[in-house]
Amino acid sequence: MSEVHYKLMRALEANPEMSQRDLARELGVSLGKVNYCLRALVERGWIKASNFTNSQNKAAYMYLLTPRGIEQKASLAVRFLRVKMQEYEALKLEIEQIRKETLVRERSDHSEGHK
Amino acid sequence: MSEVHYKLMRALEANPEMSQRDLARELGVSLGKVNYCLRALVERGWIKASNFTNSQNKAAYMYLLTPRGIEQKASLAVRFLRVKMQEYEALKLEIEQIRKETLVRERSDHSEGHK
DNA sequence: GAGATGTGTTCAAGTGTTGAACGCGGCGGA
DNA sequence: TCCGCCGCGTTCAACACTTGAACACATCTC
Numbered sequence: 001m002s003e004v005h006y007k008l009m010r011a012l013e014a015n016p017e018m019s020q021r022d023l024a025r026e027l028g029v030s031l032g033k034v035n036y037c038l039r040a041l042v043e044r045g046w047i048k049a050s051n052f053t054n055s056q057n058k059a060a061y062m063y064l065l066t067p068r069g070i071e072q073k074a075s076l077a078v079r080f081l082r083v084k085m086q087e088y089e090a091l092k093l094e095i096e097q098i099r100k101e102t103l104v105r106e107r108s109d110h111s112e113g114h115k
Numbered sequence: 116m117s118e119v120h121y122k123l124m125r126a127l128e129a130n131p132e133m134s135q136r137d138l139a140r141e142l143g144v145s146l147g148k149v150n151y152c153l154r155a156l157v158e159r160g161w162i163k164a165s166n167f168t169n170s171q172n173k174a175a176y177m178y179l180l181t182p183r184g185i186e187q188k189a190s191l192a193v194r195f196l197r198v199k200m201q202e203y204e205a206l207k208l209e210i211e212q213i214r215k216e217t218l219v220r221e222r223s224d225h226s227e228g229h230k
Numbered sequence: 231g232a233g234a235t236g237t238g239t240t241c242a243a244g245t246g247t248t249g250a251a252c253g254c255g256g257c258g259g260a
Numbered sequence: 261t262c263c264g265c266c267g268c269g270t271t272c273a274a275c276a277c278t279t280g281a282a283c284a285c286a287t288c289t290c
Contacts, residue, residue, distance in 0.1 A: 031269090032250095077213060150239070241283100244279075254269090
């Protein structure tokens, strides 16, 4: 959940003019979810949705991170890095183990054929 | 979602005698969720819940991965490793960037004091 | 037997998610 | 100018997921 919040803020910091549909596409989630989460971020005061009337499409918003939002994003990044790193290490070991098991299985399959 | 499925299978492969409460504790999720997901895994035929009557507590099950379950677990591991690695790299860059911004901000805060 | 403890199960309530619609406003060709 | 088209944010009913607290049952201890 808060992972989507983080990714939204990351995407919007890079480009505040992204539409909700752009964000949905980029994050691989539904439009409704982007709207739902964006609303939560505005509620918390982490982003601010301002009209920018000088753009091509005047119906679109501009989503800007507030100072508090920038803080939170940094804090989330640090938190996520820790868990991602752990998960990454765990998976690396996991896959190495799977690879070994697969080799063993193939070897015994060959000796099956020689029975 | 499928991440919980994966972690369940990983935990059960290591120790099939874990109770649902053990699993909930280890994965940091609720008991109800473990039951819900375990049920889904049995439904798909990825694990099999068999009574093991020769244990101390005869009410408990033993959750064993089926061959199909072992395949799926390996497949999920590979899939997850790819995305974890990407997220890990993205976050590393992210944090480096945040660190730099923080330094810049501190430096300008100091020069503020000399005004 | 009574009670404590541990098991899997159930369920209502809450939360998150989706997909499809809606209304609106700008844009561009008749 | 008008009208259709497209992209925008919003809404909502339906669904999926999650929780916490209960429940029924089995086992062990006294």
